[in-house]
Amino acid sequence: MNTTTLVSRYSSSYEDDCYWKMAGNTPTVIRKVIALFLAVFVDLSLVYVSGFVVTHSVFGHLARLWVSAALRCLALTAVTLISLGDLKPLLLRVIAAHSLLPAVFETGTKALCNEETQYGLLADMRCWLMCAAASLAGALFWELTIPDSDVTAASKDKKQKARVLFVKVLHLYKADFLLLLGGLVFLTLAVMCEMFIPFYTGRVIDILGSQYQPDEFISALLFTGLFSLGSSVSAGCRGGLLLCAISSFTCRVKVKLFGALTKQEIGFFETIKTGEITSRLSKDTNLMGRTVCLNVNVLLRTFIKTLGMISLMMNLSWKLTFLVVMETPITVLIQNIYDTHYQRLSLAVQDSMALANEVANEVISGIYAVRSFNTEKHEALRYDNRLLDTHTLKTRRDTVRAVYLLAQKLTGLVMQLLMLYYGRMLIQSGQMTAGNMVSFILYQSNFGDNIRTLTYIFGDMLNSVGAAGKVFEYLDRKPQVSTEGELKPDQLTGHISFNNVNFAYPATPNTTVLQDFSVELKSGQMTALVGPSGGGKSTCVSLLERFYEQRNGDILLDNKPLKSYDHRFLHKQIAVVSQKPVLFSGSVKYNITYGLAESVNFQEAARKANAHDFIMKLEKGYDTEVGEGGSRLAESERQRIAIARALVRQPRVLILDEITSSLDPDSENKILKALAGCSNQTLLVIAHRLKTIEKADQIVLIADGTVQERGTHQELMDSRKSYYKLRENLH
The missing domain is CATH 3.40.50.300 (P-loop containing nucleotide triphosphate hydrolases)
Incomplete structure (x- = not known):
């Protein structure tokens, strides 16, 4: 019997015996607010008791944390059941994460670094607030990426379809394999060189801040220059090779699509508007080129840089690194919300532009009729209405992007302030030098950008794959009028x-x-x-x-x-x-x-x-x-x-x-x-x-x-x- 079943039975019996007698007809919102305040009160009380216990040395530090975690988890579960009569999987995850985070963090610190921090009441309160925020962010991130609802079947099908389309696009790049391979090699070199620039920048600052040593200073400057040059040259070569691959791919796909279109039966062109076809042929094929070349290029570059930065940041300060990594779930959460709305609006903009192109094509091809019936103003108004629809959709799409950028910048700003505050404490305690702090700040700035890029690039790839889906819809379409006959007689009478x-x-x-x-x-x-x-x-x-x-x-x-x-x-x-x-x-x-x-x-x-x-x-x-x-x-x-x-x-x-x-x-x-x-x-x-x-x-x-x-x-x-x-x- 699993936990959900036990919880369900317990809540059902308790509802029948006492809950509804106490709650009566209390509105659902009020019950939830009461449950929240009750849970906070109980949890803070247990945190205070835990601090009292450790002050009087009743238990060891780690033992006290794990006992406290277990008691808090049970208490919060009981309060939720009594207050709400139900315990959803999302609430269960939040309670478990919030209760266990301090114990897990302190145990990891002890095991990895042999350090132990005895928290007083004030320190425990700060820990409580950080764990609550981290638990809520983690729960929201889980809910968006792996929701519990059964309605996610359509989303899973969409992601599976996107993966299939991505593989099909990748297969079309087979002819440009050497260009892609060369681009990957230069990409790796550019990233490796770029990663060491902040490290030697901090090294220069430490040399200048301490007793000046000319040899070390010149060596640090030389390595900084060499890595900068190597990064620039490699990045340029990478960009050139990948642009060549994109150009080759786009031309090839356009020819394939045009050939597939010309093979369709006449009825196909009677049901599909010209503007839509030309939009697929001109715009969507270009988006397909970005799917693999640009997006995968950015994805690999950012992923390699992120791993390298984490490694170098851990060497500089593992404590600051853990603090910076806490930004990741919040960034991914914001990005997922943004992608959901932006992708929908982007597809709507594409369709609206296709309709506008269709109006323009109709008027241009039928200009004699337009002039004959004196409908120039009517057609201009019709085209204006189509463009107005497109403008409205673009405005909504750009508004979503503006809000996303604002949330992104605010998140980065808050994380940077926290890092600077905690970094000052580490410098004062002698655990970091000023040069190491400068290097870490440079890494942290790039790290935040890399995390946002990683989360953004998946959404952008879905947009590009969406365009590829429309192109493959035409590429894979079989004409309803067969052209597979093979008969070619030498003599034909024409009967x-x-x-x-x-x-x-x-x-x-x-x-x-x-x-x-x-x-x-x-x-x-x-x-x-x-x-x-x-x-x-x-x-x-x-x-x-x-x-x-x-x-x-x-x-x-x-x-x-x-x-x-x-x-x-x-x-x-x-x-x-x-x-x-x-x-x-x-x-x-x-x-x-x-x-x-x-x-x-x-x-x-x-x-x-x-x-x-x-x-x-x-x-x-x-x-x-x-x-x-x-x-x-x-x-x-x-x-x-x-x-x-x-x-x-x-x-x-x-x-x-x-x-x-x-x-x-x-x-x-x-x-x-x-x-x-x-x-x-x-x-x-x-x-x-x-x-x-x-x-x-x-x-x-x-x-x-x-x-x-x-x-x-x-x-x-x-x-x-x-x-x-x-x-x-x-x-």
Whole structure:
């Protein structure tokens, strides 16, 4: 039976017998205050009795301390149970630590240094106050780092996830192993040199304060200079190597992330906003670089310095060292509280900045619509609101940091005052020299900073790992549209079949776009898809391009499923020219040969697309820059370059999606005439201008995601159904 069970049974029985009869309906807060005053009174009484006993030499000093510790622990436990009726694990830890600390401290002092301090009443009171403060600080530190509540499961999972992400980031640094190893070597040298500088500074002061000896003075100055130089040179080399590693890592991760993003299905980009993606690509990858290189660099450097300083401080004065070490739990406690709030606000700031970037991207990419509808002020206000949200979050985050820094400085100031006061006593008693005290002060100043750095760096690493988690979320994401096909036949006819295809877009899964859709595109023939907008024509093109995966049914190319073909092979055999083609910054030649070797016959493709003549009239011909998105070209010129880009690939299946809307009749006739000469090519045309597809081998009327009619132009006109009515309405 454990202690908690015994306490629970004892408190339960005592409550039933007398406690509630005495307490009645006393409010909980008042009971706790009464319990606190009662516990303090009982404990101080026992401390006074203990001092009386040692004054009259009833027991030995150490025996008196341990007996007193046991009695105080039992008495405080009993008072807590009687007053509160319950004893939580946190209270039990505080009581045990508060009662046992004096005995443990005095026993350790006797065992290690063979010293013994006989406390009088005043000394015991000071000891009591210090032990109470240390016990409360230790209990709070325990509660924050290892809480008793069952709700810590989520926190444990978070820490486990952070460790896994950290290992994954470390694995990505494998290529920079030599740079990291060199940085670690110089880091160690810099720390070792830096640690001895305060020691020789104190040595110089002792030499100057006593009988001056030139040789010792020069030797101390020489060692101080050498260690300072060694520390500076090593620190510079360390920084250079680690910065090189960070730069290499960041570039590599950005390339990997960009490659992973480009492999995602189109539906992914419809559900994830552009601003969020660019934020991950630009900002979070940089934060990942800090996770290992900078943070681990600071962690190792600070840890090595701390261990070395403790060793040197113990040699100077073990008593002052124990006093300084008492700052550690308070510092860690403050840091844990700060990390909890700062991390949450930092993540909120990142998300808010991503939303602000999204607004900016939307406005810039749709500037024509913004100007057309005169919504400049509206968009500026919307962007301002996003920035205001970010500013508010940053203000809250910075306020938390300001309070943290204030608490940090106050803690260091109080500890320094205590150290100076106790150090003066040691100097007066001859246990330290003035030079040793100066060295110790220099070490203590760095020691406090090191402890704060150690506690801070864990929080900062969690922030960096949080950013890494968002990056790995994209790096590890598998596209929902498979690109793992391996089929690459030497001969391909271009025969396509849609068999009972059903499809809904990922963004609107409850809206069926194609329903039991079946159509056949024969090799060497021209098939035209017509019908009202939103009927499913462009969806057929998207499915042929493998932008999406159909829910059920089959799409076959030469009687083989599209997904069984090699991704690169398939997109070389199926080329699409959309209504609003996308051109990239670069020359006309670059855009026509996009993704291909420049040795291909691009001029022949431009002639078929009726683009060669206008290209030659440009300032630099095929070397003319088209501008961002082709902004320097007219819409019809962009369209013809896009057609040439498709034709230069010599695809077996060519898809023209509403391309004639921006072409003049002459260009349209020339292009269609050139395409009609390709007898071995399957041509799929989507058009609203029915005049352009009268000579198609097959016309398919699509409405509401199903095939309504199919046949030649004459057959459909003779049937006088939907196609006939559509044709008549357009005249």
